[in-house]
Amino acid sequence: xxxxxxxxxxxxxxxxxxxxxxxxxxxxxxxxxxxxxxxxxxxxxxxxxxxxxxxxxxxxxxxxxxxxxxxxxxxxxxxxxxxxxxxxxxxxxxxxxxxxxxxxxxxxxxxxxxxxxxxxxxxxxxxxxxxxxxxxxxxxxxxxxxxxxxxxxxxxxxxxxxxxxxxxxxxxxxxxxxxxxxxxxxxxxxxxxxxxxxxxxxxxxxxxxxxx
Amino acid sequence: xxxxxxxxxxxxxxxxxxxxxxxxxxxxxxxxxxxxxxxxxxxxxxxxxxxxxxxxxxxxxxxxxxxxxxxxxxxxxxxxxxxxxxxxxxxxxxxxxxxxxxxxxxxxxxxxxxxxxxxxxxxxxxxxxxxxxxxxxxxxxxxxxxxxxxxxxxxxxxxxxxxxxxxxxxxxxxxxxxxxxxxxxxxxxxxxxxxxxxxxxxxxxxxxxxxxxxxxxxxxxxxxxxxxxxxxxxxxxxxxxxxxxxxxxxxxxx
Numbered sequence: 198x199x200x201x202x203x204x205x206x207x208x209x210x211x212x213x214x215x216x217x218x219x220x221x222x223x224x225x226x227x228x229x230x231x232x233x234x235x236x237x238x239x240x241x242x243x244x245x246x247x248x249x250x251x252x253x254x255x256x257x258x259x260x261x262x263x264x265x266x267x268x269x270x271x272x273x274x275x276x277x278x279x280x281x282x283x284x285x286x287x288x289x290x291x292x293x294x295x296x297x298x299x300x301x302x303x304x305x306x307x308x309x310x311x312x313x314x315x316x317x318x319x320x321x322x323x324x325x326x327x328x329x330x331x332x333x334x335x336x337x338x339x340x341x342x343x344x345x346x347x348x349x350x351x352x353x354x355x356x357x358x359x360x361x362x363x364x365x366x367x368x369x370x371x372x373x374x375x376x377x378x379x380x381x382x383x384x385x386x387x388x389x390x391x392x393x394x395x396x397x398x399x400x401x402x403x404x405x406x407x408x409x
Numbered sequence: 410x411x412x413x414x415x416x417x418x419x420x421x422x423x424x425x426x427x428x429x430x431x432x433x434x435x436x437x438x439x440x441x442x443x444x445x446x447x448x449x450x451x452x453x454x455x456x457x458x459x460x461x462x463x464x465x466x467x468x469x470x471x472x473x474x475x476x477x478x479x480x481x482x483x484x485x486x487x488x489x490x491x492x493x494x495x496x497x498x499x500x501x502x503x504x505x506x507x508x509x510x511x512x513x514x515x516x517x518x519x520x521x522x523x524x525x526x527x528x529x530x531x532x533x534x535x536x537x538x539x540x541x542x543x544x545x546x547x548x549x550x551x552x553x554x555x556x557x558x559x560x561x562x563x564x565x566x567x568x569x570x571x572x573x574x575x576x577x578x579x580x581x582x583x584x585x586x587x588x589x590x591x592x593x594x595x596x597x598x599x600x601x602x603x604x605x606x607x608x609x610x611x612x613x614x615x616x617x618x619x620x621x622x623x624x625x626x627x628x629x630x631x632x633x634x635x636x637x638x639x640x641x642x643x644x645x646x647x648x649x650x651x652x653x654x655x656x657x658x659x660x661x662x663x
Contacts, residue, residue: 200659200660200661202660267618267619267622268659269618269622269646269647269658269659270646270647270648270649270654270655270658270659271655271659272659273646273647274647274648403647403648404648
């Protein structure tokens with residue numbers, strides 16, 4: 198016989214999965230716009246706001262479940278982790294919006310992303326991490342979640358390499374400034390994917406992992 | 410947290426006639442902490458605490474094998490007086506059971522009088538101290554001569570706790586002490602349990618998972634007469650090691 202709590206947990210799961218899909222889509226649209234000189238601020242802003250609203254909704258739902266059912270063990274770990282993951286997905290969206298805004302501020306610098314080769318690598322890596330984090334959540338795959346730590350190290354490496362590259366450049370260009378900001382936002386998204394990974398490991402194994 | 414051992418059971422088995430209620434229970438009960446015993450009906454948790462002060466043997470055809478140690482001494486050894494054990498290891502029951510013909514004062518003093526204590530200032534002081542420890546003194550100090558049954562259910566349960574404390578026990582066993590009480594009376598008893606653990610070793614049997622999580626430092630989960638899991642309460646309720654424990658505490662069976 199299913200428990201009353203199960204209905205609430207199922208609803209919460211659907212909401213968190215939905216957030217993951219929207220967050221992945223938001224990052225994709227933003228980076229695609231950046232790559233192809235397209236202004237995506239309005240679309241990304243709209244999606245970012247949907248993510249924010251869902252975060253609030255998930256938090257309220259989670260609080261109601263805690264108050265009503267006083268969950269323990271795996272039930273409590275799931276609720277606690279979903280609240281954290283919802284926040285991280287909301288952050289994916291917010292940084293995606295920042296990327297779109299930065300791109301717009303620098304006047305649609307077409308091919309700016311190509312101004313420094315490894316920038317493309319950085320975008321590809323972070324896009325993959327976002328995708329990995331949402332898939333690992335659906336499969337509660339602790340191994341994939343753990344692999345985000347290695348990906349994140351690579352992102353950091355690329356980010357700092359870019360900083361060094363800029364520091365050594367004789368002139369500062371608009372593209373360099375734009376890319377620096379975008380790289381920073383990407384690095385932050387990568388950080389949040391590892392937090393999602395930590396939450397997935399906690400749900401799946403009960404162990405508190407530190408992926409960063 | 411004082412984690413020295415106050416009591417220990419070793420390969421403890423208990424029977425009611427042919428029916429075995431406890432199977433090979435080896436469990437350490439630490440001093441000055443609250444240990445909760447949880448498990449579904451019929452799992453042996455009440456039987457277990459009744460073996461800790463030799464109340465189990467009061468049931469016809471009940472018997473045990475194995476050992477129960479109190480400060481390292483086997484309480485079932487031939488030379489041990491069960492009355493002395495019940496004085497050192499007190500019990501509070503599910504339903505408040507003050508002696509109906511006695512006043513509040515006499516209820517608290519009953520155990521001491523049985524042990525030979527005479528009326529007087531010394532007895533008055535013990536009664537007052539016991540009622541204060543049970544956080545009941547302020548509510549009944551002007552009504553000590555009223556019947557013990559004239560107060561509310563929650564107050565009666567605290568009176569029973571005061572009665573248990575009056576004989577200066579070392580361990581207090583509680584068998585679902587809040588199951589007959591409303592949420593406010595329950596909250597008072599739970600606060601009291603935490604206070605008692607400062608001076609006594611407390612073992613509580615409860616059906617209420619949240620109560621076990623709130624009041625205890627260590628939790629033992631029993632199922633079909635066996636000890637399935639024992640550990641620090643926070644860890645057991647966050648990430649139980651046994652799948653059976655997980656299923657029971659999350660309400661998936663029981």
